[in-house]
Amino acid sequence: MxxxxxxxxxxxxxxxxxxxxxxxxxxxxxxxxxxxxxxxxxxxxxxxxxxxxxxxxxxxxxxxxxxxxxxxxxxxxxxxxxxxxxxxxxxxxxxxxxAPQCMLWQTSPAATEMETRMMDWLRQALDLPAEFQGVIQDSASSATLAAVLTMREKALNWRGNQEGLFAQKPLRIYCSSEVHTSVDRA
Known part of the structure; x- marks a missing residue:
């Protein structure tokens, strides 16, 4: 066409x-x-x-x-x-x-800044404190991954990304057998 x-x-x-x-x-x-x-x-x-x-x-x-x-x-x-x-x-x-590529500010300033403002509007609508910040995830799977990575880093005192995972203590996630498949993948 x-x-x-x-x-x-x-x-x-x-x-x-x-x-x-x-x-x-x-x-x-x-x-x-x-x-x-x-x-x-x-x-x-x-x-x-x-x-x-x-x-x-x-x-x-x-x-x-x-x-x-x-x-x-x-x-x-x-x-x-x-x-x-x-x-x-x-x-x-x-x-x-x-067809914008909205990976980071440099690739699409408008998308990054719109997302920043929309997230602040959402924060205000939910009556969350002013210091609360976040990002929009594109799917339940990527949101689960972000949550699992955050849990992992918190459990490792924020050392997993910097020092690697090989020498870190083993970690577990407890969940039911009804969990979304994205938890297993994360």
């Missing part, structure tokens, strides 16, 4: 997304596919060339959508809801369009 076609497809996909959210309540919550249905609907070998957007969008509707569990469905109560409010979708669209 060339950029001069982007607007047409952007509008079509925006209309599709709006219709999806307005009608998601009428869809089955869980996918009605069997294991292997989506895999077998995809070509076994990679394409030799690109396809047009009509074919790509048709594959999306005919192959992908039947295999989707609808997390935005009003009767979906598993796990956690995802960020699909209309303003969030549009924000993701803007973020995708500029």
């Amino acid at each position: 060339k950029w001069d076609e982007f607007g047409t497809w952007g509008r079509r996909i925006a209309d599709w997304a709006q219709d999806y959210h307005l009608t998601v309540k009428d869809k089955p919550v869980r996918a009605r596919t069997e294991p292997g249905d989506v895999l077998n609907a995809l070509p076994a070998t990679p394409p030799e060339g690109g396809e047009g957007m009509e074919a790509i969008f048709a594959d999306f509707e005919e192959i992908v959508m039947p295999g989707i569990t609808h997390w935005q469905h009003p009767r979906f109560f598993a796990y956690f809801s995802s960020n699909a409010a209309a303003p969030s979708v549009l924000a993701e669209f803007l973020t995708s369009a500029i």
